[in-house]
Structure formats: structure tokens, C-alpha cells
């Protein structure tokens with residue numbers, strides 16, 4: 087693959103090769119450039135770079151070659167013109183909102199989004215005069231009714247965490263554009279290996295690279311993907327000024343993660359589907375939430391919108407909190423942690439961890455019962471994962 091020629095290649099090929107620009111050393115693996123600044127050939131060149139008249143590196147808060155390789159690779163995978171890498175997934179969401187919205191504007195968001203995103207919207211963006219309304223993820227009429235003249239963007243995560251509720255991205259994009267808004271999709275749970283929101287009409291894709299893009303639980307990072315204006319100018323403009331940029335070391339780790347992303351996601355999906363089907367057979371399990379199950383209320387949408395059903399499985403254990411905790415505590419191999427997107431399978435009790443700060447009524451409304459357990463299925467043998475969960479049943 088020649089430099090800058092990402093056209094026509096399959097996802098698996100882009101994951102391995104997109105964005106690499108070899109230096110004169112002929113290195114095979116992508117190099118890390120741990121440099122904060124860059125040297126100019128002359129005073130005139132420095133002036134031209136600073137004036138923006140000439141392309142090139144100035145300072146690693148703005149650009150870094152290793153980070154750029156990660157950005158180009160992820161942009162190619164998502165099918166976007168531009169990607170900007172950020173210090174974390176939360177920094178990606180912050181940069182998107184502050185890069186694209188002004189005081190007085192408004193966000194309509196799915197109610198079922200990452201907890202820190204809710205705090206960012208309600209506690210911090212509200213201080214900048216940006217208010218957020220929340221709607222049920224799958225109720226298109228509610229989305230429509232919540233849009234105001236000052237609404238700038240719609241924000242959604244699909245499938246949701248932990249109940250794997252689904253939004254129809256194509257329908258939401260149509261609604262957003264009919265009402266002069268942008269659609270932002272947090273694609274952290276699926277990655278471009280399973281779902282490509284831009285091809286379905288979304289304007290912006292957000293990632294926590296911390297999860298499946300790394301895939302091995304090593305680094306914190308994030309990214310925003312979209313077109314040259316929205317992402318390349320507006321989001322990037324905020325980022326280079328405010329500074330939550332990605333370190334070249336982390337970008338290199340994410341590059342190595344991306345190379346195996348399609349393979350890993352297939353394996354996560356296969357394990358998760360097998361686990362979900364097995365859980366459905368267990369008499370102590372009242373309900374299993376997984377888009378790959380025929381019993382999932384939006385299984386048809388999942389089949390249309392995703393090329394695999396993801397690695398997150400949730401289920402209600404009969405007996406409430408006591409039974410859920412007993413099941414979690416009986417595991418010997420699974421990691422008891424709220425993290426996800428790792429080779430290692432993790433198990434968590436949402437009602438007392440990720441959703442513990444909600445009032446009991448709000449939790450009930452969100453469908454997070456006391457017996458609910460979430461498993462982020464890793465890459466161990468499915469037999470060992472099942473045996474570990476079976477211990478506490």
C-alpha cells in the first residue's frame with residue numbers, strides 16, 4: 087500500500103496498514119516520535135508554518151507523526167475524512183461538544199449513555215450554557231419532540247451499556263438532518279469492525295480507544311472521526327488550543343491494537359454469543375440481554391446495522407442483589423471490574439457500581455435491576471468462562 091492510498095482496501099487490510107508513512111530508515115513497524123517540538127530549516131520556514139501557509143509539524147500538542155498515523159488509520163477504518171486523537175474518550179466528547187457548540191445551544195441525548203458523559207453534560211457543559219435533554223434511546227418520537235430551535239447535536243451510544251438497547255442510526259441521522267442538527271455516535275462498544283455509523287448517515291463518531299481499540303487494557307485514549315470541516319477544523323481547533331491530545335506512546339500502542347481489531351472483535355462476538363445462548367438455558371437466569379439473541383427486541387435492527395453483535399452480555403439473576411453478588415464472588419478467573427474491551431473477561435454488578443449513584447427510582451426507570459450482572463466477554467476459552475459463571479449458579 088502506497089502512502090495515502092487507502093482506497094479500495096478491505097477493513098482487515100486498513101487495520102494493519104493504513105496511515106503508515108515510512109521514514110528513510112525503511113522501518114517495517116511504525117516508529118514512535120517522542121518529541122514535544124520540531125525544528126525549522128530557517129526563520130522564514132518557521133514563520134510560514136506558524137502562519138499556516140505551509141504544512142508541517144510545529145508542536146506535539148498540535149501534531150505528532152505517530153499520533154497522525156493512528157488518526158489516519160482510524161479515519162480509514164471508520165470511513166471518515168479526518169480523525170483527531172485525544173487523551174481519553176471523555177476528552178473526545180468534551181472536544182466535540184466545545185468544538186461544535188456555543189453558549190445557548192442544546193443537546194438531545196439518549197438516556198442510556200456512559201455515566202461520566204452524563205456528568206460532563208449536566209455539571210460542566212451546563213456551566214457553559216449548553217443544556218442537555220435525555221430521551222429513551224429507541225423512541226424516535228421522543229427524540230423528535232425533544233429537539234428545539236437551539237439544538238445543535240443528538241448524542242447516542244448503541245448498543246447501550248449495560249442493557250444493549252439499540253438505536254436505529256440511519257433513522258436518527260435522517261431526523262437530525264431534517265431538523266438541522268448533527269448526529270454524534272459513541273461507537274466505543276462496536277468499533278468500526280462491527281458498525282460504521284458514518285456510512286449510516288452519522289456526522290461524528292467518538293471513541294474511547296481505552297476499550298476495544300487498545301483491546302488489552304494498557305492505555306487511556308480517545309478519538310473523534312468525521313469530515314474535514316467539523317473534525318479537521320472545529321474539533322481540532324479546540325483540541326490544539328485546549329490541549330487534551332494523545333501521547334505518541336499511547337498512539338503507538340493503539341496502532342498495534344488496531345492491527346488485530348477485526349480478528350479480536352470476531353472472537354469477542356463469538357464468545358459473547360455462545361455465552362448469551364448458554365445463559366438463556368440456565369433456569370436461575372431470568373433474562374439475557376444481547377443483540378445477537380433472537381429474543382432481543384431489536385435483533386432485526388442489530389442484524390441490519392452491525393456485522394457482529396459485540397462483546398457485552400447482561401443478565402438478570404433470580405434472587406436480586408444477593409444472588410448477583412454470590413454469582414460474582416463465586417468466580418475465580420473472571421476479573422471483578424467495571425472495565426471492558428479487554429482480552430480478559432470482566433464481570434460487574436451495575437446497580438452498585440456504574441449505576442450506583444442513581445436513585446433507586448432512576449435505576450428502575452433505566453431498567454437496571456438489583457439482580458442484573460454485566461459481563462464484558464474476553465478472549466479466554468468459552469468453556470472456562472462458562473464454568474466460572476456456573477460456579478455461582
Ligand SMILES: *Cc1c(COP(=O)(O)O)cnc(C)c1O
Pocket residue numbers: 174175176177200203243272274275293294295296297306307308
Ligand atoms: C469508557 C467509555 C467512555 C470514556 O472513555 P475514557 O477513555 O475512559 O475517557 C465513553 N463512552 C463509552 C461508551 C465508554 O465505555
